[in-house]
Amino acid sequence: MTVSSYRVIGMACGHCAGFVTEEIERIPGVTTVAVDVERDTVTVTSDGPLDIAEVRAAVEEAGYELP
Amino acid sequence: MVGEMGALDGTDPKKFITDFFTSFMSDLARGDEDPTVIVDRYHTPDIVQVADGNLMDRAKLIAHTRPARKHQTGARWEVHEAIADEDRIAARYTLHFQTSKREGSVDVHFFGQFAADGRMRRAHMLTRSVPAKVSGAAPAEVSSESSPPEAPDRRQSPA
Numbered sequence: 001m002t003v004s005s006y007r008v009i010g011m012a013c014g015h016c017a018g019f020v021t022e023e024i025e026r027i028p029g030v031t032t033v034a035v036d037v038e039r040d041t042v043t044v045t046s047d048g049p050l051d052i053a054e055v056r057a058a059v060e061e062a063g064y065e066l067p
Numbered sequence: 068m069v070g071e072m073g074a075l076d077g078t079d080p081k082k083f084i085t086d087f088f089t090s091f092m093s094d095l096a097r098g099d100e101d102p103t104v105i106v107d108r109y110h111t112p113d114i115v116q117v118a119d120g121n122l123m124d125r126a127k128l129i130a131h132t133r134p135a136r137k138h139q140t141g142a143r144w145e146v147h148e149a150i151a152d153e154d155r156i157a158a159r160y161t162l163h164f165q166t167s168k169r170e171g172s173v174d175v176h177f178f179g180q181f182a183a184d185g186r187m188r189r190a191h192m193l194t195r196s197v198p199a200k201v202s203g204a205a206p207a208e209v210s211s212e213s214s215p216p217e218a219p220d221r222r223q224s225p226a
Contacts, residue, residue, distance in 0.1 A: 009130050009133070010130045010131050010133055010134040011131070012116075012118060012121060012123050012127060012128075012131040013118040013119050013121050013192075013194060014118075014119045014121070014194070015173060015194065015196065016131075016134075018196075019169075037121045038121055038122065040127075061168070062134075063134035063135075063137060063138040063166060063168075064134050065133065065134070
């Protein structure tokens with residue numbers, strides 16, 4: 001099991017968190033996604049290490065950005 | 068105090084709040100003006116918004132405009148009721164939004180405070196997602212919205 005944290009820019013509320021969670025959960029191997037809107041942080045638990053490009057693509061698909 | 072309410076004084080609060088959000092989003096959606104300039108046109112530098120307990124200051128608000136500008140293709144504010152008390156407005160509205168990937172509606176209970184020039188100083192919002200109306204009108208294209216002539220002029224540089 002791998003736990004990774006990412007800084008995500010642009011989230012403001014629970015709806016933003018929901019959009020980001022929905023997209024990251026689509027990445028194969030991801031088991032849980034926890035979003036902290038106040039701290040601009042997303043913590044992802046997965047079966048193995050994730051490709052940062054996949055995470056970035058998911059976050060951007062949701063409408064947000066990794067710095 | 069009522070006399071100091073330059074932008075809100077004499078304006079129907081329902082119209083004021085509708086125009087405020089519509090005009091703000093329209094400015095973001097059209098053109099390539101720096102989002103920082105747009106945010107500062109509509110908000111005082113000490114702006115504090117709290118949405119569902121999540122605090123958003125000026126920096127976070129500016130960061131939040133970037134995804135909105137990038138992905139939002141339509142937005143319409145359906146203000147159900149609004150009440151003004153000096154420089155404050157309480158409103159209940161539904162935001163109907165459309166992005167390149169999804170569409171939806173969010174019910175919002177809003178308490179806000181505005182500066183004399185019409186810029187937002189403070190806002191507290193409780194929100195709830197609601198199912199999109201099947202038979203409802205599609206959200207207006209924000210790029211086609213224009214500021215009604217009666218809307219407070221917020222295009223001047225912040226004091």
